[in-house]
Amino acid sequence: MKKTIALVCIAALVITLAVSRRAELNAVKTFASRKPCLTLVIDAGHGGEDGGATEGEVRESALNLDIAKKTELMSVFLGLPAVMTRESEIISYPPEADSVKKRKMADMRERVRLVKSLPQPVFISIHQNKFKLASAYGFEAYYGAETGSAELAEIIQGSVNSLLERDNRRTIARISSDIYIMKNVSCPAVLLECGFISNPTELAQLTDDGYQRKLAMIFACSVLQCLGSLEEHYGKD
Numbered sequence: 001m002k003k004t005i006a007l008v009c010i011a012a013l014v015i016t017l018a019v020s021r022r023a024e025l026n027a028v029k030t031f032a033s034r035k036p037c038l039t040l041v042i043d044a045g046h047g048g049e050d051g052g053a054t055e056g057e058v059r060e061s062a063l064n065l066d067i068a069k070k071t072e073l074m075s076v077f078l079g080l081p082a083v084m085t086r087e088s089e090i091i092s093y094p095p096e097a098d099s100v101k102k103r104k105m106a107d108m109r110e111r112v113r114l115v116k117s118l119p120q121p122v123f124i125s126i127h128q129n130k131f132k133l134a135s136a137y138g139f140e141a142y143y144g145a146e147t148g149s150a151e152l153a154e155i156i157q158g159s160v161n162s163l164l165e166r167d168n169r170r171t172i173a174r175i176s177s178d179i180y181i182m183k184n185v186s187c188p189a190v191l192l193e194c195g196f197i198s199n200p201t202e203l204a205q206l207t208d209d210g211y212q213r214k215l216a217m218i219f220a221c222s223v224l225q226c227l228g229s230l231e232e233h234y235g236k237d
């Protein structure tokens with residue numbers, strides 16, 4: 001199974017470089033060895049009025065969206081049903097949300113509603129980190145409370161550490177209970193801090209199209225690799 005996934009990923013990467021995004025979405029649907037009974041919900045963190053962390057001209061929300069779109073593409077390519085919580089940097093807020101705080105809360109509630117409306121969701125929230133010391137670096141995977149979350153985080157963190165950041169010694173951690181969206185989606189969930197935009201070397205990587213594709217490939221392939229644990233959450237063998 002692991003060999004099959006690796007071969008599929010290589011094929012996917014070659015083709016993603018060669019053809020347009022829309023064509024890929026339309027043309028290639030089922031690379032997985034069996035149809036997964038899950039919906040991967042890909043959440044590009046922040047957006048709209050909330051740009052997240054910033055570094056110079058770089059907005060975390062835009063970086064998150066770039067990586068999320070590539071993850072969607074790779075997921076569909078591998079036969080994994082995928083839905084995005086947002087498709088652009090613009091978010092429409094309800095008219096009654098008359099403050100930044102209320103608009104942000106309305107957006108979070110809407111994202112949770114979307115997740116809960118989908119069949120057998122698995123939630124991946126994509127973020128970037130920032131710290132006052134420019135030397136801080138490294139991908140970090142956090143996991144939620146539901147079955148399968150820790151396993152998925154472990155596979156993603158392990159793959160990033162061994163394939164992309166060989167000197168990254170970070171290990172997975174349970175997400176803080178005050179992160180609204182992670183607390184309320186009630187499904188297998190991970191929050192991925194892809195790296196520190198405050199570290200110039202890591203920022204250069206994170207804004208690189210090829211590096212983003214590698215992250216996306218790891219995220220989608222890790223979900224497939226973790227299918228057993230994730231489906232267990234929904235009572236499947």
Ligand SMILES: [Zn+2]
Pocket residue numbers: 045046052053060127128
């Ligand atoms: Zn963030």
